[in-house]
Amino acid sequence: MTIANIGIVLVFLTFAIALLPESPFTVFTMAIQNLPYLDVLNWFIPVSEIVAIGQAWLLAVTAFYIASLILRWIKAIQ
Numbered sequence: 001m002t003i004a005n006i007g008i009v010l011v012f013l014t015f016a017i018a019l020l021p022e023s024p025f026t027v028f029t030m031a032i033q034n035l036p037y038l039d040v041l042n043w044f045i046p047v048s049e050i051v052a053i054g055q056a057w058l059l060a061v062t063a064f065y066i067a068s069l070i071l072r073w074i075k076a077i078q
Contacts, residue, residue, distance in 0.1 A: 032038065042048065
């Protein structure tokens with residue numbers, strides 16, 4: 001691919017992402033932040049650490065599947 005083609009793809013992806021609606025979960029996250037007993041719960045169960053570890057795991061699994069897919073495409077081309 002040339003640089004111009006990559007630029008066109010990036011512009012298209014930016015446009016496609018701009019068409020997506022905002023997250024439907026913002027209302028729920030704002031409501032959860034106002035709970036009075038959330039600090040006590042986080043002291044017993046470290047929810048923020050669990051979420052951070054879950055995000056790292058999800059990122060690693062996603063990267064693995066994307067790399068696997070790209071390598072399968074490369075193998076199919078040869």
